[in-house]
Amino acid sequence: MTEINLDNKSVRELNEKLQSASSGDKFSVTNTGGKHAVSVGLISAVNVDINGHVGYYCAGMNQQAKIKINGNAGPGLAENMMSGEVRVTGNASQYAAATAHGGLLVIEGDASSRCGISMKGVNIVVGGNIGHMSAFMAQSGCLVVCGDAGDALGDSIYETKIYVRGKVKSLGADCIEKEMRDEHQKELKQLLKQSRMSYGVDEFRRYGSARKLYNFDIDQVDDY
Amino acid sequence: MSKDNPTLIESATFPRHVIAEIQRAAKTGIYDIRGFGAKRDIPTFDDLVFLGASTSRYPLEGYREKCTTEVVLGNRFAKNPIHLKTPITIAGMSFGSLSAQAKESLGRGASLAGTSTTTGDGGMTPEERGHSKTLVYQYLPSRYGMNPDDLRRADAIEIVLGQGAKPGGGGMLLGQKISPRVAQMRNLPEGIDQRSACRHPDWTGPDDLQIKIQELREITNWEKPIYVKVGATRVFYDVTLAVKAGADVVVVDGMQGGTAATQDVFIEHVGIPTLPAVRMAVEALQEMDMHRKVQLIVSGGIRSGADVAKALALGADAVAIGTAALIALGDQSPEYDEDYKAIGSAAGFWDDYQQGNDPAGITTQDPELAKRLDPKLGGRRLANYLNVLTLELQTLARACGKSHVHNLEPEDMVALTMEAAAMAGVPLAGTEWIPGKGGM
Numbered sequence: 001m002t003e004i005n006l007d008n009k010s011v012r013e014l015n016e017k018l019q020s021a022s023s024g025d026k027f028s029v030t031n032t033g034g035k036h037a038v039s040v041g042l043i044s045a046v047n048v049d050i051n052g053h054v055g056y057y058c059a060g061m062n063q064q065a066k067i068k069i070n071g072n073a074g075p076g077l078a079e080n081m082m083s084g085e086v087r088v089t090g091n092a093s094q095y096a097a098a099t100a101h102g103g104l105l106v107i108e109g110d111a112s113s114r115c116g117i118s119m120k121g122v123n124i125v126v127g128g129n130i131g132h133m134s135a136f137m138a139q140s141g142c143l144v145v146c147g148d149a150g151d152a153l154g155d156s157i158y159e160t161k162i163y164v165r166g167k168v169k170s171l172g173a174d175c176i177e178k179e180m181r182d183e184h185q186k187e188l189k190q191l192l193k194q195s196r197m198s199y200g201v202d203e204f205r206r207y208g209s210a211r212k213l214y215n216f217d218i219d220q221v222d223d224y
Numbered sequence: 225m226s227k228d229n230p231t232l233i234e235s236a237t238f239p240r241h242v243i244a245e246i247q248r249a250a251k252t253g254i255y256d257i258r259g260f261g262a263k264r265d266i267p268t269f270d271d272l273v274f275l276g277a278s279t280s281r282y283p284l285e286g287y288r289e290k291c292t293t294e295v296v297l298g299n300r301f302a303k304n305p306i307h308l309k310t311p312i313t314i315a316g317m318s319f320g321s322l323s324a325q326a327k328e329s330l331g332r333g334a335s336l337a338g339t340s341t342t343t344g345d346g347g348m349t350p351e352e353r354g355h356s357k358t359l360v361y362q363y364l365p366s367r368y369g370m371n372p373d374d375l376r377r378a379d380a381i382e383i384v385l386g387q388g389a390k391p392g393g394g395g396m397l398l399g400q401k402i403s404p405r406v407a408q409m410r411n412l413p414e415g416i417d418q419r420s421a422c423r424h425p426d427w428t429g430p431d432d433l434q435i436k437i438q439e440l441r442e443i444t445n446w447e448k449p450i451y452v453k454v455g456a457t458r459v460f461y462d463v464t465l466a467v468k469a470g471a472d473v474v475v476v477d478g479m480q481g482g483t484a485a486t487q488d489v490f491i492e493h494v495g496i497p498t499l500p501a502v503r504m505a506v507e508a509l510q511e512m513d514m515h516r517k518v519q520l521i522v523s524g525g526i527r528s529g530a531d532v533a534k535a536l537a538l539g540a541d542a543v544a545i546g547t548a549a550l551i552a553l554g555d556q557s558p559e560y561d562e563d564y565k566a567i568g569s570a571a572g573f574w575d576d577y578q579q580g581n582d583p584a585g586i587t588t589q590d591p592e593l594a595k596r597l598d599p600k601l602g603g604r605r606l607a608n609y610l611n612v613l614t615l616e617l618q619t620l621a622r623a624c625g626k627s628h629v630h631n632l633e634p635e636d637m638v639a640l641t642m643e644a645a646a647m648a649g650v651p652l653a654g655t656e657w658i659p660g661k662g663g664m
Contacts, residue, residue: 015442036435041372041443056432057439061372076426076439080370098426099367101411117425118367120411137421139411156419158412214416215399216254 007031011038021046023064034074039067045084059086062103078105081122097122106195113150116143119160125195135162136172144191146199154207162207163188165199174213180206256488257396259577259587261389261480261525261547266497268480268525269534271644272637273653276623284622291618292628295542297519298380298449298472301441305449306358306380308542309338310614311629312532315523315546316362316382318344320397320406321484321577323594324351325602326586329553331356332599333606342382345395345420347409348374360451363440365394366420368410372443381440382451388481388524391455391495395420396485401580403589430465437470451475456501456524463508467518475544476505478524482547484587485578498524500647506539515539529616536617537632538648552609553602554584
């Protein structure tokens, strides 16, 4: 395990080291001090433990790496992640996993607004609640919420599947509750197991696209 | 007044094209969506002329004395700035709105002429990367096809905040152009109307942009120049904020800039012309003492070497062309007159790029139509056109006695109209008067 202390190393030095590391290498990052762009652009299956709070875009565009943040994360956590796993033990600010194409993001606490905005294949599991406009224009992948969801969940959603255990304050345009079929239960079970959340799949409801806004129709203009 | 019947007087308020639009709207219930750029008459670079050298200064000999055109873009922070032979670049246009063959042609043409081309919404195709010596990767709000491997494969990154044809608006790609390959690249179902977001999903405002730029630099090892592109509106403030956020290059796209599919009302009524936009951008850079340190690329309605020379004389470092590049490839060609007629248009007028039935095979995903464009021939045509623009630019620069095209300056020009004088900040011809700035 290599320790990198951000009190005496710059974010540039940290990222250079992590980006050039080999699969299986282990790192511990300390004294993060809310710094931005920590552990971004990683390209191999390294393990990174970040001890402390981080600012914007931590784990941005991650590929293969397994990153754990023991603290809270600022906006844009794991934005555009392609693969790998990112876990935050605390809360995450706005736009977590925005546009992310793959991998797994686990937020053990709450996620703020626009969690999973424009997500393109990532799986997100949130232990607590999520804020308004989450999964806005979400294209694919799954968003699992073990707590409650805020206003306008899944607004203008495409093919992402949303599973919510608690209450949904309101659904956004073209987002509806859908039947939980066997394949969905199986998928959810797997995601809960992977993210180490101990809830039963029967406690969740599924939401997704009504697909009414896929092609413009003047008679549905009030739905936008 | 009608030519055939002088007693018929056409209304200035309701001319035939306005009446036709009202009728179309009433029939269909949807606003007009089209491609191309603004068609209305606005002040342009045509309203400026150069003051060639005479008694008070001497010109350079054409074909004898050097007038260089090289430009370096992005040397503020990036380890690997872009070096181009000519200051005329190819603007961002997406695979999806354009065929793969058209994107390849743009790459081939730009590479032959020693300049850069740019991706667009929907990501980078292997054809485009393979045939583009210098490729700028657009980082757009939709992030369709956004892949860090492509980011690292690019030569520069252009963060798109806006586009001249539609500042404040997102993109559209209608269902008929969402082919299986386009759908797969954008991670969307085939055949749906695809909406590109109008603002980035993971930041708001210039303070966040600064952090986003830091992230992109960290991911690409501080190697790539980072451009920030804005649609021309509040240009002075937008350029100031982009520079403060850490941009290496600022791209300002005027309202004549083209689009693949946008509401006509947006194209014609939002944004300001390229002419004042250049001056405002240069003023912002000068006020920060960043002129020539952060490079300025100007686009929107650039057609000739004269346009390029005038943009450079006003202080731009380079220009970008989009619509003109498509025309060079074969768009609007009379060769396809019959096909244009068959879809209710004519060569020189066609603007329904969103329909996907382009007779010239450029703005389409129809494999049969796309075959009409031979990428090698298209690339050659574009290179020819770029070379002509560069020669015209040099001709004008030499006439003004400049040994590098960047030595052109506002003082080399006057305006033919009061509007152009006010917008460009150069005197009205025959006077020393710049409206808003005094003089006689």
